[in-house]
Each structure stands twice: as C-alpha cells, then as structure tokens.
Amino acid sequence: MTTSTGSKYGTGQRTVTVRVNGRDVTREVSTRTTLADFLRDDLDLVSVHLGCEHGVCGCCTILLDGHSVRSCLMLAVQADGHAVETVESLSGNPAELHPIQESFAEEQGLQCGFCTPAMVLRTKEIIETGRELTDAEVRHEISGILCRCTGYQNIVNAVQSASAKLRCGAAGAGCGAAATDDSTGGRH
Amino acid sequence: MKPPAFTYCDPDSVDEAVALKNEYGIDSLVLAGGQSLLPMLNIRLARPEALIDINRISDLQKIERWSDVLEIGAGVRQYQLEDHPLVQELVPLLPQAVKFIGHIENRHRGTVGGSIAHADSAAELPCTAVALDATLVVRGPSGSRTIAARDFFQGWMTTALEPEEVLVAVRYPVMPWTAGHGFVEVARREGDFALAGAAAVVNLGEDGRIASLAVSAASISDTPVRATAVEQALAGELPTKENIARAAKEIVPSVTSGDDMHATRAYRQHLATVVVQRAITAAVARAHERSNAQ
Numbered sequence: 001m002t003t004s005t006g007s008k009y010g011t012g013q014r015t016v017t018v019r020v021n022g023r024d025v026t027r028e029v030s031t032r033t034t035l036a037d038f039l040r041d042d043l044d045l046v047s048v049h050l051g052c053e054h055g056v057c058g059c060c061t062i063l064l065d066g067h068s069v070r071s072c073l074m075l076a077v078q079a080d081g082h083a084v085e086t087v088e089s090l091s092g093n094p095a096e097l098h099p100i101q102e103s104f105a106e107e108q109g110l111q112c113g114f115c116t117p118a119m120v121l122r123t124k125e126i127i128e129t130g131r132e133l134t135d136a137e138v139r140h141e142i143s144g145i146l147c148r149c150t151g152y153q154n155i156v157n158a159v160q161s162a163s164a165k166l167r168c169g170a171a172g173a174g175c176g177a178a179a180t181d182d183s184t185g186g187r188h
Numbered sequence: 189m190k191p192p193a194f195t196y197c198d199p200d201s202v203d204e205a206v207a208l209k210n211e212y213g214i215d216s217l218v219l220a221g222g223q224s225l226l227p228m229l230n231i232r233l234a235r236p237e238a239l240i241d242i243n244r245i246s247d248l249q250k251i252e253r254w255s256d257v258l259e260i261g262a263g264v265r266q267y268q269l270e271d272h273p274l275v276q277e278l279v280p281l282l283p284q285a286v287k288f289i290g291h292i293e294n295r296h297r298g299t300v301g302g303s304i305a306h307a308d309s310a311a312e313l314p315c316t317a318v319a320l321d322a323t324l325v326v327r328g329p330s331g332s333r334t335i336a337a338r339d340f341f342q343g344w345m346t347t348a349l350e351p352e353e354v355l356v357a358v359r360y361p362v363m364p365w366t367a368g369h370g371f372v373e374v375a376r377r378e379g380d381f382a383l384a385g386a387a388a389v390v391n392l393g394e395d396g397r398i399a400s401l402a403v404s405a406a407s408i409s410d411t412p413v414r415a416t417a418v419e420q421a422l423a424g425e426l427p428t429k430e431n432i433a434r435a436a437k438e439i440v441p442s443v444t445s446g447d448d449m450h451a452t453r454a455y456r457q458h459l460a461t462v463v464v465q466r467a468i469t470a471a472v473a474r475a476h477e478r479s480n481a482q
C-alpha cells in the first residue's frame with residue numbers, strides 16, 4: 001500500500017456544489033477557505049457572523065443537513081454535496097417574518113443582533129425536535145452560542161414563544177392565546 | 189485567522205488514507221470532525237503540508253456489535269452516540285459522557301476517533317475509553333494493530349499512533365447489564381473544558397459488595413488517568429458513603445496538573461476527589477437500580 005496517491009490532490013481550487021437554502025450552487029473554492037468565508041464572501045450570505053473564527057462564540061452557526069454546526073470550523077470543500085441553511089432561508093422580506101423571527105422581535109430577543117442569526121437557526125432546530133422544553137432546558141440548548149447583550153432571558157422567552165406558535169400551527173386548532181392564523185409551521 | 193495553504197486530500201477509503209499518511213508522514217494531519225483542528229489551523233498553530241480529510245470514508249462510520257464487543261468507527265459523530273440504541277444498550281456510559289463534550293454544535297461534527305486521537309486529557313472520550321478498557325484499532329502501511337486505551341495515551345496530546353497510522357475504530361467491551369456507571373464533570377460554564385471529570389463502572393456481588401470497579405479521571409494530568417488506587421481501596425468493600433469518600437481521596441496523588449489560570453493544584457485535587465466520589469456514587473446507585481429491576 002505504498003502507491004503514491006498524493007499527486008491527485010493539490011493546494012489549489014476545487015469545484016463544489018452545495019445546496020444552499022434550497023438551491024444548488026456550484027462554485028470554485030480555494031481548498032483552505034472555511035465554509036463561513038465561502039458563505040459570506042462568495043455567496044453574500046452575511047447573516048453568517050464571524051465572532052471568533054475558532055469555534056468559541058457560535059455566531060457562525062448554520063444548519064448542515066439540518067444539524068447546527070459552526071461554519072468557521074468547516075472547510076467549504078467539505079460542504080460539497082451537502083445542504084446548508086442560513087437564516088436567509090426563513091424570510092428574505094422584513095415585512096413577512098418567519099414566526100421564529102417574529103418571536104425574537106416581539107420578545108426583544110435581540111439587541112445588537114450579532115448572535116441572532118445563529119440563535120434563530122438553533123431555535124428552528126430545537127423546535128423541530130418537537131419536544132416541549134423548560135426554560136432551563138432552553139438555556140442548555142442554546143449554550144453553544146454566546147450573546148453579549150441580552151442576558152439570555154429574552155432569548156429564552158423568544159424560543160418559548162416561537163415554539164408555542166409553531167407547535168400550535170402544526171397541531172392545528174385547540175391552542176392557547178399564542179396561536180395566530182399565520183403560524184402554520186414555517187416555510188422550510 | 190485563515191488556515192495556511194495545505195494539500196487537501198479527501199480519500200474515500202481507509203487504504204488510501206493510510207497511503208497518504210505513509211507518503212506525507214509527520215507533515216500531514218488527519219481531519220476528522222475538525223472541532224480542535226480547525227481552530228488550530230485558523231490560528232495557524234498547525235501548519236500541515238497535507239490535510240487528510242477522512243469524512244468521506246463510509247467504512248469509518250459504522251457502529252457494530254461483535255459478540256461481546258461494540259465497535260465504533262472512528263468517523264462516527266459524537267452526537268450519534270447520544271441516542272443510538274446499540275450504544276445505549278451495550279455501553280451506556282458513553283451516551284452519558286458524550287453529552288458533556290462541548291456544545292451540540294460541536295458534537296454534530298466532532299467524531300469519536302478525532303477526540304481520542306487528539307488526546308486532550310480533559311476530554312470525555314479518552315477518559316471513558318480508559319475506564320472501559322477499550323481497544324483502539326489502528327491501520328498502518330503494514331496492516332492493522334490494536335492498542336489498549338491505557339497504553340494509547342502517552343503524554344500531553346501524545347499517543348501511541350505512528351505518523352503513518354490512522355485510527356480506524358474503537359472497540360468497547362459490552363458492559364454487563366447489571367453494571368452501574370457514572371460520569372461527572374465540573375466546568376465553570378456549560379460546555380467548557382472540564383476542570384475535573386471522572387467515569388466509573390461498577391459491578392456489585394450478590395452480597396452487595398464491590399465485585400469490580402473501574403474509575404478514570406479527566407483533566408487532572410497530561411493523560412486521562414486510570415484511578416487504580418481508588419479501585420483497590422474499594423475492592424471487596426461495601427459501597428457505603430464513607431467507604432466511597434475515603435477511597436476517592438486516593439486520587440489526590442494522581443493530580444499532576446499544576447496551577448494555571450483555570451485552577452490551583454489544590455483546588456484540582458479537591459475537585460478530583462469530588463468528581464470521583466460522585467461518579468462512583470452514581471454508578472453504585474445505577475447498579476442497585478439494575479439489580480432491583482432484574
């Protein structure tokens with residue numbers, strides 16, 4: 001097993017196809033480009049915020065095949081053939097927010113907004129598990145993302161309110177006051 | 189804050205990964221989940237000539253039972269252990285310990301083999317591998333060999349892996365159904381590296397005495413530590429509160445981590461005693477539950 005295989009690999013560019021927010025995108029990337037930089041610089045998805053670039057702050061969180069991951073800790077080439085979701089997938093129109101975004105606004109779950117795209121995506125993931133969480137459990141679930149502004153309480157409230165809306169939406173009738181007509185489980 | 193240039197290799201078989209490792213040797217690094225390596229690349233603490241990305245090798249992603257052994261591929265993601273039925277049934281210490289690894293975003297990417305090969309003494313998977321007497325399967329140019337977890341961790345982030353070898357799987361002995369286990373960690377904040385952690389697995393005899401006990405501790409030394417003195421102090425004893433507390437103190441001489449910005453040596457010694465005591469207590473409670481349920 002001493003055949004030389006290195007020659008087939010290089011330091012340069014690779015063509016990747018990534019499903020980004022539901023659309024296949026094909027681009028040339030440098031193999032050392034992180035997924036975060038690829039999304040921000042090549043695809044203009046600037047909701048992907050870079051706080052630390054070494055896996056501490058969580059502000060660069062995206063959903064990779066539906067799972068939350070830190071996009072500064074992946075290379076763009078590694079996303080080849082995978083699906084990436086950023087917060088832009090929820091709503092591109094400020095007049096028509098996704099119920100999770102609505103809840104963050106209503107509950108003042110943000111101040112400067114730096115952590116918010118990550119928090120919103122993580123909220124989506126939490127809600128999709130279908131489990132009803134206590135406030136303490138929500139705090140545990142969002143502990144991978146640092147917020148320097150809110151003190152977290154309003155984020156916890158936003159997660160709970162969004163979760164109530166979306167669970168009601170999914171369950172149909174018979175929900176409490178939090179339910180509104182348009183909370184139908186979100187656009188995926 | 190950007191990785192330096194490297195030759196990026198993404199083989200799709202173990203054989204090819206080994207061939208690449210053989211070719212680049214010490215100038216290459218294996219990229220598994222990237223939760224420790226990418227930070228090192230981004231900060232440029234690591235500047236490998238070649239990066240060998242093993243994420244496309246499906247052979248490394250299996251979880252299989254072989255009679256009394258559960259074999260977990262090196263590429264299995266940590267979060268997969270959290271509610272995998274085979275893992276829960278056969279090695280229930282693992283799902284409990286894995287939940288302490290970083291945050292869920294890290295566990296979605298981080299792998300079993302990556303954590304073990306990285307060999308951070310504060311990490312949960314090296315610590316549990318030592319407590320469970322796991323065996324590591326590695327492949328090199330001349331074939332496969334196995335290394336006992338106890339011999340694998342040799343020093344600060346240093347393992348028995350040779351430069352041209354790749355870690356391919358971890359073999360965990362199946363825990364007896366009546367065994368009890370506990371994993372306890374103390375960290376400043378949720379998801380932080382442990383200031384001290386401990387894993388315990390206990391089997392009780394019919395007389396209620398300790399028939400066998402395995403204890404290991406994390407973050408107290410350069411490597412995960414098997415707490416043999418603690419185990420010996422409890423061998424054949426009744427697992428009373430007093431006996432466990434007395435035995436747990438035997439961990440103190442193994443605490444070799446010095447004073448640093450996270451804790452003083454004295455505080456670590458105290459914490460080590462506390463986590464060992466709590467892990468054994470939890471393991472005993474669980475063993476009682478199991479024998480009552482039988």
Ligand code: FES
Nearest residue numbers: 052053057058072
């Ligand atoms: S920028 Fe990725 S974790 Fe901070």
Ligand code: FES
Nearest residue numbers: 111113147148149
């Ligand atoms: S709102 Fe400012 S960091 Fe969270």
